[in-house]
Amino acid sequence: PAPRLRNPHPLVFGHRGARGHAPENTLLGIETGIRLGADWIEVDVHLNGGRPVLMHDMTLDRSTNGRGRVAEVTPDYLDALDAGRGQHVPTVQQAIECIDRRAGLNLELKARGLAEVIVHQIRHAVQVLGWDWSEILVSSFDLHELRQVKALEPRIAVGALYCGVPLDYAASAEALGAVSVHLSHEFLAPNLLADARARGLAIYVYTVNQPEEIERLRALGVDGLFTDYPERVAVLDRAA
């Protein structure tokens, strides 16, 4: 299907799918995020047996019934786990197929050594499955990993994630060729938005669940919000 051609403000990023409603980083979470109005689905990515898989933590313990490090268990072990409500741990490939261009896909890289396999997956999505380059956004706190992605495939859009606001945030994002900077909501101020705008960088803000904070950021004019509750952002203007 064709992607939804909308340019709403702010864009809604379903955080880990729709974490407020469904197990994080699962296909059910992705389906729920789309159903609740997410324009983009954000998932976290680790490496397991050479495959990129959806997982937030370095270990399986919190979000599944398994134990150990994602990178160290066998694919057979990982594939048999319950990530909540009978959901399995999806691969990035399964997430791409599940979304099927009904929303954009933001892959947040949580581990080193993912660049090559992620580039391979995204090329497959674009060249075989008909996605547009603009429908996938790769982000990470690890700017070195993003630089690798860009070096391997400059057509991939990348977003620089920051904890706090480093003094050189704009310089590092621009040096990467990033399209967006992703900041925590408590650091968002009007002058920062103006600065990013002047540089042509979109500002996406995580993770915003409280209605008052959603309204504050909407009024400031941020370009996108990551939320566990997509329906709290995707209101009113969405019907038009």
Ligand code: G3P
């Ligand atoms: O990508 C935005 C947000 O997901 C970053 O924080 O810890 O929820 O992955 P975290």
Ligand code: MG
């Ligand atoms: Mg994340």
